[in-house]
Amino acid sequence: MSSSTGRLFRVATFGESHGGGIGAVVDGCPPRLPLTTEMIQHDLDRRRPGQSRLTTQRDESDRVEVLSGVFDGQTLGSPIAMLVGNADARPGAYEHLKDVYRPSHADYTTDAKYGIRNWQGGGRASARETIGRVAAGAIARQLLRIGAGVEVLAWVRQAGAFTAEVDARTVTLADVEADATRCPSPEHAEAITEAIEAARRDGNSLGGVVECVARGVPPGLGEPVFDKLEAELAKAAMSLPAAKGFEIGSGFSGAAMTGREHNDPFTPGPDGRPRTASNRSGGVQGGISNGEDIVIRVAFKPTATIASAQKTVDRDNNPVTLAARGRHDPCVLPRAVPMVEAQVLLVLADHWLRQQAVGVIRRS
Numbered sequence: 009m010s011s012s013t014g015r016l017f018r019v020a021t022f023g024e025s026h027g028g029g030i031g032a033v034v035d036g037c038p039p040r041l042p043l044t045t046e047m048i049q050h051d052l053d054r055r056r057p058g059q060s061r062l063t064t065q066r067d068e069s070d071r072v073e074v075l076s077g078v079f080d081g082q083t084l085g086s087p088i089a090m091l092v093g094n095a096d097a098r099p100g101a102y103e104h105l106k107d108v109y110r111p112s113h114a115d116y117t118t119d120a121k122y123g124i125r126n127w128q129g130g131g132r133a134s135a136r137e138t139i140g141r142v143a144a145g146a147i148a149r150q151l152l153r154i155g156a157g158v159e160v161l162a163w164v165r166q167a168g169a170f171t172a173e174v175d176a177r178t179v180t181l182a183d184v185e186a187d188a189t190r191c192p193s194p195e196h197a198e199a200i201t202e203a204i205e206a207a208r209r210d211g212n213s214l215g216g217v218v219e220c221v222a223r224g225v226p227p228g229l230g231e232p233v234f235d236k237l238e239a240e241l242a243k244a245a246m247s248l249p250a251a252k253g254f255e256i257g258s259g260f261s262g263a264a265m266t267g268r269e270h271n272d273p274f275t276p277g278p279d280g281r282p283r284t285a286s287n288r289s290g291g292v293q294g295g296i297s298n299g300e301d302i303v304i305r306v307a308f309k310p311t312a313t314i315a316s317a318q319k320t321v322d323r324d325n326n327p328v329t330l331a332a333r334g335r336h337d338p339c340v341l342p343r344a345v346p347m348v349e350a351q352v353l354l355v356l357a358d359h360w361l362r363q364q365a366v367g368v369i370r371r372s
Contacts, residue, residue, distance in 0.1 A: 145350025257290020
């Protein structure tokens, strides 16, 4: 079971949703990077449950403990191990699901692949696994901020039938964090709140879209064939729980355009390098970053665990009617925002380090 990613900035995550804890090991982070526990905790606080009435009420503070790789406020260059203990795990609450396959979960497919599964909250398939990704992403954020001046920010663009058109060039973290929905459009945020609460009351759930921008990305990141930057970003985003779709730049709407409409004309830039007058490419051309903002969107399905009765089967293929119990998000989107950021950060950090290696070879 693979739980690692990255070539130079390497991350391995571990833990189950109702086990002792969740964590990550980051290997390949350069030494002497200023890093504190508070920097990591800031991103984890944006991911943790119980932030508002719109999320699961599982009572977890998700306090991170850095076990290695950091000394006197700086990275050592050695592996950075981080652990978040599970404080409010209730594995007994899932006893009734021990032999039942929940619709649209990983229960059946995990059984089919491994012949065994942790039925206590979904094990590795639980969104709680993303704690390790977000913790590692916080380190990548610091590396990219100091090393390359890169900023990564995500927000809720759509929930259910409500879509907000947000200017990716100007939206700020304060805008995103101003509302519990993490939708920076106040009028849409209010409608999204009402829609999520209505879905919860109805024993149902909502899906939607998270949009993300990476600003200040230097040109040259990515590869021209199998490791195209957009392919790496797509794989990273689609590895998130409940992710079902990925777009970059114009995305699927570009399929309805002509080449004349879609092409991004080059113009001389004030910094001495070419810039594009538009950004329908989403900051990546030929698999390599071109120096413009990288803009992606990730579609998330409605939360699979709902309180309404659903038809399913048990492990012996007998029909069962299931009405799930427990503490679950009626909509994953507000907490998915830092998860999407983390995945983008991890890809960019890895490719930024890879590009530094290319630069060293060119100068030798």
